[in-house]
Amino acid sequence: MAQYSPSLDGVFGALSDPTRRVVIGELGRGPASVGELARSTPMTLPSFMKHIRILESAGLIRTAKTGRVRTCTLDRERLAVVDGWLAEQRAIWEARTDRLEKFVSNPQEPS
Amino acid sequence: MAQYSPSLDGVFGALSDPTRRVVIGELGRGPASVGELARSTPMTLPSFMKHIRILESAGLIRTAKTGRVRTCTLDRERLAVVDGWLAEQRAIWEARTDRLEKFVSNPQEPS
Numbered sequence: 001m002a003q004y005s006p007s008l009d010g011v012f013g014a015l016s017d018p019t020r021r022v023v024i025g026e027l028g029r030g031p032a033s034v035g036e037l038a039r040s041t042p043m044t045l046p047s048f049m050k051h052i053r054i055l056e057s058a059g060l061i062r063t064a065k066t067g068r069v070r071t072c073t074l075d076r077e078r079l080a081v082v083d084g085w086l087a088e089q090r091a092i093w094e095a096r097t098d099r100l101e102k103f104v105s106n107p108q109e110p111s
Numbered sequence: 112m113a114q115y116s117p118s119l120d121g122v123f124g125a126l127s128d129p130t131r132r133v134v135i136g137e138l139g140r141g142p143a144s145v146g147e148l149a150r151s152t153p154m155t156l157p158s159f160m161k162h163i164r165i166l167e168s169a170g171l172i173r174t175a176k177t178g179r180v181r182t183c184t185l186d187r188e189r190l191a192v193v194d195g196w197l198a199e200q201r202a203i204w205e206a207r208t209d210r211l212e213k214f215v216s217n218p219q220e221p222s
Contacts, residue, residue, distance in 0.1 A: 009127050016124035018116070021196070028203035076204065082197060085132070086190065092139035093187065 007059065011081050014058035019043070019051050027061060027074035034063070034070045118170065122192050125169035130154070130162050138172060138185035145174070145181045 014020055023037055038048045052072065055061045059078045063070050125131055134148055149159045163183065166172045170189045174181050 005129070008132065009129060012123050012127035015196075016120050016127055018120060021119065024200065025203060028200055029207050079197065079200065082193065085126075086193060089135065089139055089190065092136060096140050 005081070005085075007078075007081055008085055010058035011060060011078060014054050014060055015082075017051065017054075019048070020055055023051065023055060023072070024060060024074065024079075027072055028076075031071050031073045034072060037072060116192070116196075118189075118192055119196055121169035122171060122189060125165050125171055126193075128162065128165075130159070131166055134162065134166060134183070135171060135185065135190075138183055139187075142182050142184045145183060148183060 015024070019041055022040060026032060026037055026040065034045075034049065034052055037052075038045055041048055052061070052063065052070075055072075056063055060075060062073045062075055064073075065071075126135070130152055133151060137143060137148055137151065145156075145160065145163055148163075149156055152159060163172070163174065163181075166183075167174055171186060173184045173186055175184075176182075
């Protein structure tokens with residue numbers, strides 16, 4: 001079943017934290033270093049790095065180190081798994097509405 | 112900032128578990144009792160009830176007890192917060208693409 005998807009677990013879990021959603025929003029404007037991203041939060045760098053690692057494990061961002069600077073880049077395609085899951089749900093709802101409409105117009109027929 | 116939303120924390124957190132996503136999918140077909148929903152999983156009823164409570168706390172489902180039967184209903188509107196957040200991200204990406212296009216066509220102008 002498509003809903004048993006480890007990637008969905010990771011992506012939804014990563015998005016359940018406000019700091020991580022802010023990072024996703026910031027990286028939507030373009031790549032940024034961990035130092036630049038950390039400036040928008042009051043937390044320590046090691047605490048912030050935990051969030052970066054969770055985003056990276058979920059595949060939502062990629063990071064690369066050049067010298068002492070680690071640059072983060074958003075992987076927009078990864079967010080598409082959320083769109084895909086929502087589309088699956090809508091398909092279920094529409095199928096239900098179709099069945100209900102069919103029943104209302106032909107209540108005798110077995111559905 | 113819209114991204115600091117406790118409701119988004121709860122909704123994304125609730126969706127990060129495969130059992131809870133299956134429940135959302137099942138309830139998309141129509142209301143069902145906790146007993147009916149629990150049949151699709153190998154877990155004990157108390158463990159399953161924890162998932163139901165998390166979905167209820169996130170506002171994704173409503174439950175009502177009649178006699179010994181607790182019936183669950185999906186609140187589709189609550190899933191719209193996910194659509195809203197994704198739309199915000201897309202708006203950020205499009206604004207970035209617009210800035211890049213402007214820069215490519217008028218590299219002298221300050222962006």
